[in-house]
Amino acid sequence: MTDNKKYQPEMRGNKRVICHISDITETGKGLSIKKIVKGDPDRSLDLLLVTDGDEVQGYFNICPHQGSPLDLKPDVFLDLEKKYIQCSTHGAKFRKHDGLCISGPCVGSKLMKIPLNLDSDGSILLGE
Ligand code: FES
Numbered sequence: 001m002t003d004n005k006k007y008q009p010e011m012r013g014n015k016r017v018i019c020h021i022s023d024i025t026e027t028g029k030g031l032s033i034k035k036i037v038k039g040d041p042d043r044s045l046d047l048l049l050v051t052d053g054d055e056v057q058g059y060f061n062i063c064p065h066q067g068s069p070l071d072l073k074p075d076v077f078l079d080l081e082k083k084y085i086q087c088s089t090h091g092a093k094f095r096k097h098d099g100l101c102i103s104g105p106c107v108g109s110k111l112m113k114i115p116l117n118l119d120s121d122g123s124i125l126l127g128e
Helices: none
Strands: 015-020 029-034 044-052 055-060 084-086 093-095 101-103 116-118 123-126
Touching (some): 015 029, 055 116, 055 123
Antiparallel strands (some): 015 123, 029 044, 044 055, 084 093, 116 123
């Protein structure tokens, strides 16, 4: 939706619905969450979501190596084997469950994790 004044995010309690698990492709999903900061409707957060078994993991879409987005092609966040999150700029690989970099130019650093909850209907909620 492009009209910020009319857009109202769906909430469940104090958690915001950001998408449905069926929206996540086999190589992940990128999201730009708007209206996240009260009083600053133009501020957005760029996130990535990947499935990890029965769980969903979410991180800020920022590579710890040089601060670039991890996906050069939209929604392509995983390596060919779909085992690791991979930065498409220099190829760093990160574990899905904790974001730890296990190969590439920033080994030992981590993606910034975001708290998510998977609701019983498959909705993904942002928050602890
Ligand atoms: S910017 Fe991601 S590995 Fe270099």
